[in-house]
Amino acid sequence: MNSYYAINLLIYAGVDIIACLALNLQFGVAGIVNFSFIVFQAVGAYTAAVLSMPPDTAPDYSFQIYVGGLQLPFPIPWIGGAIAGGLLAVPVGFVVLRKLRSDYQAIALLVLSVIANTVITNARPFLNGAAGLALVPAPLADLFDPATYGYFYVGLTAVCTALVALVAFRIVNSPYGRTLRAMREHEVAATAIGKNPVALKMTIFIVGGVIAGLSGGILTGYITFWAPSVWLYPETIILFAAVIVGGRGNNLGAVLGALLVPVGFEEVTRFIPSSIGPPGLIPALQWVAIGLLIIGFLWFRPEGVRPEPRRVFEGAPD
Amino acid sequence: MTSRSDQPMLVATDIHRHFEGMHAVDGVTIEVAPGKITGLIGPNGAGKSTFMAVLAGTLPSTSGTIVFDGKDITRLPAYRRARLGLVRTFQLPSEFARLTVLENLLVAAQHNRGDSLFGALMGKRYWIEDERKLVQQARTLLKRFGMTAKESDYAGTMSGGQKRLIEIMRALMLQPRLLLLDEPMSGVHPKIVQEIQYYLQDLRHEGLTILMVEHELHMVERLCDTVVVMAQGKVIGSGTMSSLRKQQEIVDAYLVG
Amino acid sequence: MSLFVAAFGFGLVSMSVIAIAAVGFTMQFGITNMINLAYGEVMISSAYVAYYLNKAGISIWIGMVVGALFGAAFSFLLNRIVYAPFQRKGTSYLGMVIVSLAISLMMANLLLPIVGYYSVSYQEGTGGLIRLGAIILTTNQILIIGIAVVVMLLIHGLLKYTRLGKAMRATSANPTLARNCGIPTQRVVDAVWLITGALCGLAGVVAALNSDSFAIANGAAFLITILAAAVLGGAGQPYGAMIGAVLIGLITELSAAAWSPEYKEVVAFGVLVLVMVLRPQGLLAKRGAMAAAG
Numbered sequence: 001m002n003s004y005y006a007i008n009l010l011i012y013a014g015v016d017i018i019a020c021l022a023l024n025l026q027f028g029v030a031g032i033v034n035f036s037f038i039v040f041q042a043v044g045a046y047t048a049a050v051l052s053m054p055p056d057t058a059p060d061y062s063f064q065i066y067v068g069g070l071q072l073p074f075p076i077p078w079i080g081g082a083i084a085g086g087l088l089a090v091p092v093g094f095v096v097l098r099k100l101r102s103d104y105q106a107i108a109l110l111v112l113s114v115i116a117n118t119v120i121t122n123a124r125p126f127l128n129g130a131a132g133l134a135l136v137p138a139p140l141a142d143l144f145d146p147a148t149y150g151y152f153y154v155g156l157t158a159v160c161t162a163l164v165a166l167v168a169f170r171i172v173n174s175p176y177g178r179t180l181r182a183m184r185e186h187e188v189a190a191t192a193i194g195k196n197p198v199a200l201k202m203t204i205f206i207v208g209g210v211i212a213g214l215s216g217g218i219l220t221g222y223i224t225f226w227a228p229s230v231w232l233y234p235e236t237i238i239l240f241a242a243v244i245v246g247g248r249g250n251n252l253g254a255v256l257g258a259l260l261v262p263v264g265f266e267e268v269t270r271f272i273p274s275s276i277g278p279p280g281l282i283p284a285l286q287w288v289a290i291g292l293l294i295i296g297f298l299w300f301r302p303e304g305v306r307p308e309p310r311r312v313f314e315g316a317p318d
Numbered sequence: 319m320t321s322r323s324d325q326p327m328l329v330a331t332d333i334h335r336h337f338e339g340m341h342a343v344d345g346v347t348i349e350v351a352p353g354k355i356t357g358l359i360g361p362n363g364a365g366k367s368t369f370m371a372v373l374a375g376t377l378p379s380t381s382g383t384i385v386f387d388g389k390d391i392t393r394l395p396a397y398r399r400a401r402l403g404l405v406r407t408f409q410l411p412s413e414f415a416r417l418t419v420l421e422n423l424l425v426a427a428q429h430n431r432g433d434s435l436f437g438a439l440m441g442k443r444y445w446i447e448d449e450r451k452l453v454q455q456a457r458t459l460l461k462r463f464g465m466t467a468k469e470s471d472y473a474g475t476m477s478g479g480q481k482r483l484i485e486i487m488r489a490l491m492l493q494p495r496l497l498l499l500d501e502p503m504s505g506v507h508p509k510i511v512q513e514i515q516y517y518l519q520d521l522r523h524e525g526l527t528i529l530m531v532e533h534e535l536h537m538v539e540r541l542c543d544t545v546v547v548m549a550q551g552k553v554i555g556s557g558t559m560s561s562l563r564k565q566q567e568i569v570d571a572y573l574v575g
Numbered sequence: 576m577s578l579f580v581a582a583f584g585f586g587l588v589s590m591s592v593i594a595i596a597a598v599g600f601t602m603q604f605g606i607t608n609m610i611n612l613a614y615g616e617v618m619i620s621s622a623y624v625a626y627y628l629n630k631a632g633i634s635i636w637i638g639m640v641v642g643a644l645f646g647a648a649f650s651f652l653l654n655r656i657v658y659a660p661f662q663r664k665g666t667s668y669l670g671m672v673i674v675s676l677a678i679s680l681m682m683a684n685l686l687l688p689i690v691g692y693y694s695v696s697y698q699e700g701t702g703g704l705i706r707l708g709a710i711i712l713t714t715n716q717i718l719i720i721g722i723a724v725v726v727m728l729l730i731h732g733l734l735k736y737t738r739l740g741k742a743m744r745a746t747s748a749n750p751t752l753a754r755n756c757g758i759p760t761q762r763v764v765d766a767v768w769l770i771t772g773a774l775c776g777l778a779g780v781v782a783a784l785n786s787d788s789f790a791i792a793n794g795a796a797f798l799i800t801i802l803a804a805a806v807l808g809g810a811g812q813p814y815g816a817m818i819g820a821v822l823i824g825l826i827t828e829l830s831a832a833a834w835s836p837e838y839k840e841v842v843a844f845g846v847l848v849l850v851m852v853l854r855p856q857g858l859l860a861k862r863g864a865m866a867a868a869g
Contacts, residue, residue, distance in 0.1 A: 107612075190414075195397055291680045313420060
């Protein structure tokens with residue numbers, strides 16, 4: 001296995017794990033069907049990009065038009081990306097999460113995802129429209145020679161993944177996580193025992209947004225590019241498939257799902273020669289398979305490969 | 319759990335609840351005395367459950383005021399009322415199905431340092447003490463209500479009567495001042511009905527105030543100190559069961575036997 | 576000024592297309608409780624069916640009928656094979672939304688290798704131009720408006736005067752009660768999917784006819800506009816959907832004239848958000864009841 005391939009795989013695995021952990025917090029634990037998840041990753045990516053790129057008047061960059069261009073050093077762009085994800089969650093959550101019934105919420109978020117992509121694509125001066133942002137500076141690239149940079153980036157991604165995993169673990173396995181699960185199970189009963197569902201949902205929506213934004217920063221720093229074609233609305237569905245397949249409501253299930261679906265699935269189909277059939281057949285069939293995975297698991301095993309564990313407390317009777 | 323005083327625990331004044339042209343609650347005024355069990359009876363469709371939901375804050379009232387232990391709670395949302403000690407149970411089973419029985423109780427506790435984002439992020443050591451204390455408290459309740467063996471089972475797998483007990487225990491974890499029970503015996507095995515009855519009487523002895531909707535008139539007679547009768551969204555009488563039996567209109571409208 | 580009058584004319588056509596689609600969509604939700612996110616894909620599929628017939632020399636008006644039949648058959652099967660079993664299993668509303676989204680994704684991607692990415696259009700003369708003051712419409716567009724009016728009248732007749740229509744209204748208001756009153760809910764549901772599927776298929780061909788060109792990617796855009804119209808009028812209310820279609824059709828065309836045609840769906844989305852925030856039950860309130868307007 002050549003090292004470039006391994007590095008690529010590990011970085012994407014890390015980003016997917018981070019994204020699935022965040023989506024699991026929102027969907028698996030708190031019950032928010034966030035069909036616009038990819039938008040939060042995109043906002044983080046765009047923010048990290050425009051914070052780290054030089055202004056569009058700079059010599060090599062003048063073929064693009066975008067706002068920002070503050071050329072800030074690492075890690076500020078990534079922190080900015082994470083904050084942007086959280087900030088976006090505030091107005092979106094405010095509109096969608098308060099009074100709407102849950103299926104309306106899901107629809108509104110789905111439509112937001114489609115519309116956001118349309119708007120960014122068409123508003124060229126904002127983020128360079130359909131062409132997207134290119135030549136995004138790779139963080140700390142000048143400190144390493146090209147051969148070792150990849151390993152550095154893997155390490156960086158691993159640190160971020162560990163951090164997110166810690167946060168997710170602490171939230172899920174705490175009394176707070178229990179409150180979120182209760183709200184998911186029966187929201188009205190949760191209010192009857194003093195829980196404020198709006199505050200709980202907003203908080204987790206924002207936390208998920210922050211993590212999603214960070215994942216966007218990591219991705220864009222690696223591929224040095226970010227455009228609307230990367231974050232079309234079906235991308236969220238892959239993550240949903242991952243969380244459903246892996247097992248929702250628990251972190252291990254989310255990690256497993258990330259490894260099985262976006263990583264494992266993509267890797268397996270990578271080896272099918274793309275010359276079979278009409279052009280674009282393989283990617284199209286990948287999507288069909290994702291749909292089948294979702295429907296299949298929802299029918300046969302909705303709890304996922306690794307279901308939410310039953311909590312037994314120390315000193316419990318046998 | 320109690321406030322022994324002569325002030326009524328709850329005063330609801332001229333409560334109206336209109337929805338889509340229907341007057342489910344049409345000008346209801348009641349006072350709930352502290353430390354007593356008050357029954358709320360009436361034929362189907364009288365508006366009893368709607369009224370309970372309005373008291374709890376699950377449904378907004380169209381007009382009227384509610385004063386709980388001297389405090390005007392008319393504008394407060396349901397979760398705030400619960401935190402003040404006004405706790406309701408539901409007619410249909412509403413346990414947290416994929417939480418264990420013990421977790422159902424633990425989640426109701428109010429004072430757990432780990433029950434916030436900050437507390438969670440601080441890690442286990444920050445909240446483990448609170449948690450241990452609450453586990454003790456919950457286990458004591460489970461023992462009292464005879465469900466110790468079930469603590470680690472999913473609440474959703476329990477029988478109807480057991481779910482009812484879980485809901486009552488869950489409400490008790492909040493250390494309520496007024497318990498609103500919506501048909502606590504419905505759908506419950508007669509043997510457990512007996513048990514629930516004893517528990518409620520015990521709780522009343524300990525000073526808990528209870529307002530309960532109930533259909534079974536014998537039950538009402540045995541348990542309730544006073545009874546309020548509703549029909550068609552209005553109160554048509556209140557007092558002890560024996561005094562109510564003497565009022566002909568009420569007997570005609572509702573009381574049989 | 577005449578720009579806006581012309582836009583008003585386009586609005587009339589737009590609202591006609593949207594009305595046919597939105598009424599079908601909202602009836603699916605009102606009677607079977609299903610937010611069918613695959614609706615847009617079924618529309619596009621029917622448009623392609625008509626396209627292939629058109630390429631083979633068959634008139635687009637016959638293509639419309641075939642498209643409607645295709646839509647009816649497909650939607651009926653979709654419900655029988657996928658949606659109904661999941662609903663019987665007790666899947667939550669959210670679960671059903673996820674299922675329908677998965678179906679929509681699968682449909683779009685099964686079609687892609689067959690029809691390709693590039694847009695296509697119908698070979699049909701637009702017919703002459705008709706002028707009414709500053710309003711300029713092609714004969715085809717006038718015909719589309721006519722078709723929409725006829726369809727609306729047929730639906731009104733169905734709901735108000737036929738036994739099936741009354742059964743539909745009863746099932747929409749209270750399915751358990753309806754079943755207990757002896758209404759064969761299974762058959763009503765089948766009929767609903769056939770009829771709304773036909774509307775969906777017809778709407779797809781009509782929408783494609785009204786555009787210069789169309790491709791798979793248009794499915795999502797259709798869906799947003801239909802959602803906006805249905806929610807604005809009151810989810811589950813067919814007469815509401817008609818009103819919603821009128822408003823959305825006008826608003827989007829007028830905004831296209833005032834700003835830019837690329838943002839039509841964005842405007843529709845804006846309306847959707849406003850409705851959800853200010854008046855989620857829509858204009859004709861009473862969720863689940865299909866009372867006639869006025």
